[in-house]
Amino acid sequence: MKPYIAFSFLAVVLVVAGLYWFWPTDTLTVKVEDWTTSSEGGVSAGDSGVSAIKTDIVGTWQSVDDSKFVREFKQNGTVIDSYEGSEFGESVGTWKLFTDPSREPVPVPDMGEGATYLKIIFSEEALYYTVSEISENSLQMIYLGGNGVLSFKRI
Numbered sequence: 001m002k003p004y005i006a007f008s009f010l011a012v013v014l015v016v017a018g019l020y021w022f023w024p025t026d027t028l029t030v031k032v033e034d035w036t037t038s039s040e041g042g043v044s045a046g047d048s049g050v051s052a053i054k055t056d057i058v059g060t061w062q063s064v065d066d067s068k069f070v071r072e073f074k075q076n077g078t079v080i081d082s083y084e085g086s087e088f089g090e091s092v093g094t095w096k097l098f099t100d101p102s103r104e105p106v107p108v109p110d111m112g113e114g115a116t117y118l119k120i121i122f123s124e125e126a127l128y129y130t131v132s133e134i135s136e137n138s139l140q141m142i143y144l145g146g147n148g149v150l151s152f153k154r155i
Helices: 002-022 048-056
Strands: 059-063 069-073 078-083 091-098 117-122 125-134 138-143 148-154
Touching: 048 091, 048 125
Parallel strands: none
Antiparallel strands: 059 069, 059 148, 069 078, 078 091, 091 117, 117 125, 125 138, 138 148
8 A cells, every 4th residue: 555655646746846847937038039129119209208218217227225236228229237246247238118018029017008118138038127217316127027126226
């Protein structure tokens, strides 16, 4: 009788492990070749809120929670992440603001009317945020992948 108990226990463990490994998860990471560089869902000339954020976000921002992390948004759509003391150097990518999450190649949570989304693309992945607050000296972004609020101060 004991071999059946051990076998049953092993079978349950394997089923649970298999479900964990293969169960689909919602993720906001997408390979770069899956997104398009077209202007669909991007900033439109009539969207003054997005235009204002596009102007205000340009500059260098230091994380409030970790002063070694700095993110720079350039006017030409380039973003540079750096971490003091990192052996990997800087990560260079692109950024784009948009208001219609339904046009993205992956599911992006709809944050409601008037929400402004920020898409940052590095070599192998796209990261999605909403801009929850921006002023001359502070920036708050909500990471839609689930890690909460990122707060920055302008430097």
